[in-house]
Amino acid sequence: MKKYIAAGLVAALMSSVAPASAATQIEFWHAFTGRLGELLDEQVAKFNASQSDYTVVATNKGNYSETLNAGIAAFRAGEQPDVLQVFEVGTATMMAAEGAIKPVYEVMADSGLPFDQSVYLAAVAGYYTTTDGQMLSLPYNSSTPVLYVNKDALKAAGLDPEMDLSTWEMVGTALDALKESGSKCPLTTAWQSWVHLENLSAYHNVPFASKENGFGGLDTELSFNGDVQVKHIDTLGQWAKDGKFIYSGRRNEGGAPFRAGECALFTESSAGYAGVKKEATFDFAIRPLPYWSDVEGAPQNTIIGGASLWVLEGQTAEEYKGVAAFFNFLSSSDIQAKWHQDTGYLPITMAAYEATKASGFYGENPGTDISIIQMTGKAPTANSKGLRLGNFDQIRGIIDEELEGVWNGAKSAKDALDSAVSRGDELLRRFEQANR
Amino acid sequence: MEKRVVFNNRWLPYLLVAPQLLVTFVFFFWPAGQAIYQSAFIPDPFGLKTQFVGLGNFEYLFGNRYYLESFSTTAIFSVLVTVSSMSFALWLAVLADRVIKGSSAYRTLLIWPYAVAPAIAGVLWLFMFNPFTGIIAWMLFQVGYVWNHNLDGGQAMALVVAASAWKQISYNFLFFLAGLQAIPKSVIEAAAIDGASFWRRFWTIIFPLLSPTTFFLLVVNVIYAFFDTFGVIHTITQGGPQQSTTILVYKVFADGFVGQDLGSSAAQSVVLLVLVGILTVVQFRFIERRVHY
Numbered sequence: 001m002k003k004y005i006a007a008g009l010v011a012a013l014m015s016s017v018a019p020a021s022a023a024t025q026i027e028f029w030h031a032f033t034g035r036l037g038e039l040l041d042e043q044v045a046k047f048n049a050s051q052s053d054y055t056v057v058a059t060n061k062g063n064y065s066e067t068l069n070a071g072i073a074a075f076r077a078g079e080q081p082d083v084l085q086v087f088e089v090g091t092a093t094m095m096a097a098e099g100a101i102k103p104v105y106e107v108m109a110d111s112g113l114p115f116d117q118s119v120y121l122a123a124v125a126g127y128y129t130t131t132d133g134q135m136l137s138l139p140y141n142s143s144t145p146v147l148y149v150n151k152d153a154l155k156a157a158g159l160d161p162e163m164d165l166s167t168w169e170m171v172g173t174a175l176d177a178l179k180e181s182g183s184k185c186p187l188t189t190a191w192q193s194w195v196h197l198e199n200l201s202a203y204h205n206v207p208f209a210s211k212e213n214g215f216g217g218l219d220t221e222l223s224f225n226g227d228v229q230v231k232h233i234d235t236l237g238q239w240a241k242d243g244k245f246i247y248s249g250r251r252n253e254g255g256a257p258f259r260a261g262e263c264a265l266f267t268e269s270s271a272g273y274a275g276v277k278k279e280a281t282f283d284f285a286i287r288p289l290p291y292w293s294d295v296e297g298a299p300q301n302t303i304i305g306g307a308s309l310w311v312l313e314g315q316t317a318e319e320y321k322g323v324a325a326f327f328n329f330l331s332s333s334d335i336q337a338k339w340h341q342d343t344g345y346l347p348i349t350m351a352a353y354e355a356t357k358a359s360g361f362y363g364e365n366p367g368t369d370i371s372i373i374q375m376t377g378k379a380p381t382a383n384s385k386g387l388r389l390g391n392f393d394q395i396r397g398i399i400d401e402e403l404e405g406v407w408n409g410a411k412s413a414k415d416a417l418d419s420a421v422s423r424g425d426e427l428l429r430r431f432e433q434a435n436r
Numbered sequence: 437m438e439k440r441v442v443f444n445n446r447w448l449p450y451l452l453v454a455p456q457l458l459v460t461f462v463f464f465f466w467p468a469g470q471a472i473y474q475s476a477f478i479p480d481p482f483g484l485k486t487q488f489v490g491l492g493n494f495e496y497l498f499g500n501r502y503y504l505e506s507f508s509t510t511a512i513f514s515v516l517v518t519v520s521s522m523s524f525a526l527w528l529a530v531l532a533d534r535v536i537k538g539s540s541a542y543r544t545l546l547i548w549p550y551a552v553a554p555a556i557a558g559v560l561w562l563f564m565f566n567p568f569t570g571i572i573a574w575m576l577f578q579v580g581y582v583w584n585h586n587l588d589g590g591q592a593m594a595l596v597v598a599a600s601a602w603k604q605i606s607y608n609f610l611f612f613l614a615g616l617q618a619i620p621k622s623v624i625e626a627a628a629i630d631g632a633s634f635w636r637r638f639w640t641i642i643f644p645l646l647s648p649t650t651f652f653l654l655v656v657n658v659i660y661a662f663f664d665t666f667g668v669i670h671t672i673t674q675g676g677p678q679q680s681t682t683i684l685v686y687k688v689f690a691d692g693f694v695g696q697d698l699g700s701s702a703a704q705s706v707v708l709l710v711l712v713g714i715l716t717v718v719q720f721r722f723i724e725r726r727v728h729y
Contacts, residue, residue, distance in 0.1 A: 065693070069693055069696075072482055093696060096480065099484045247586060248586065250586075250674070250676070253586075257568045391697065393696075394695040397690075401678045404677040408677075410678075427695075430478070430700075434479065434487070434699070435485075
């Protein structure tokens, strides 16, 4: 590994000396730090070493929100990068910014490089594709929620660690036993809105918002206060009251107690795998996200979270060619397979999935293919293709607030979701107004 | 009895104040003017198109229950931070003023927290009170009290107030101590000889003579609570749970730079501008009258 990083560094050094040979510079702003940042730099170094026409310069600009802000501010100042990593909730903002973005399909077509949209996983690429099938941004890091199980905790509660936990009803039974045996934290979650409303809706094939979850137009209205969602949140609220569901925060704060062995069950992104594998001193398993067995058509498929790469307007044709070459490189199956195996993010092409399967990785790391199976098991419907809602970062904030009201017993599930819908609709109308 | 210095040159005074005026214009009037101008529009984040809405942004704001609640949240937060940090600092200053041995060591130690940046102060307190791993949260659990500021708005408020006040105590302490040391010892000693108790001396001599310092600190602390506590709130609660710690300044940031709603953010800045103007007038008109210089 060390040798590899050293090689990467040498490559990076060489490429930073390279401008003497007038390689075109491609600016790439991203939101990754730590281990993910290292892996990203490694990809970039590999690309730079693989050819001499272009040099990709990757720069971290803070977290997702900060990176998006930096990109927007730079665009206003006329100094935008070529490529900007934007999280999935910023998709509608980017899409609406006609004149600021250059769609990926256009970049690829102009470059003359081969580009076949059908090699990408539909469930992943669909999130970033127009209703008529044109890819707007390149999926980069995508994950989907799964259930992490602390098998030792199940055993301690007298349960079969291999027990079936595919439905919420079964999870309920397990939680009863866990609580009874004195577990302090039977179930916790990360990203509550993403897992328990956005994915819940897709997984049960019910709409999260009208107009195909916003894919069909800006005049979309939220609709996650339907029966399925109310029932689910109501159940979780009841579990919270009984001390079976422990709320640990809006983001992935629940990861720490789960990895420390305090929590038995944990719903979290498949990209949490690397962390759990590294830190957990107990026997754990990954299971598909549970569903309600009484809902017809469930389980449908889950949707993704993560980020994609957007190309910004206003650069030279030569730079766009470089971007296209870089995107082709990122989509190649060995790069994708390695990314998938290192991080737990989904591969973006079917070929990378097949390559990983052939390498025997899934056999050695059981459960790591669940995310892909869960996403690709059924062809996505209008309800499970993804979400495209303006001001969605703020709407998630509202959902978080309202759900917190349910967890602490201040509100009923129905009231909280109704209120979240009406407050969220206000923001959708504001977004519609700003982008008219 | 004002002194008048007469300038013979007509332009010299203007020239002398010009740098100050320039700074005020560039860093205050210009951005403030921009904020007022922008508050009448709803732009898209990239600045590609913009729509004139007149007072629409203000209508939207004042029709929003959570925005109105943010005013009382801000009031509660500011009063708690100001009162607790100032009274605690005064108490420490009075104690430190009486200490003779090793006083410089005490004073230095008490001034330390001021060197801590608000965001770091926030993280420090968050570590101690983290519901799962925090040492104080754990201690509270041992005595049967469940601490989870992610869910309990009151606890969240207590935590951000404590972190914000803690950071400001040092600053207040420094000024109170200087103020105490500037009070002539002869006055206090005379009162002591007359048989006045410590508390009587404090309330009738020390506190009134300290009032210029107290007034100054009141202004500084209110401004601190309004504007500089942003880092603490951002690191500890992000304004939650249920917006129970969303103060006005935090909302300006959250709507503008997380939500990309620049029109609403600009309108909120204008409201804040007016509010601080009113507050300053109140402080100087009504409270300063009771100050003995």
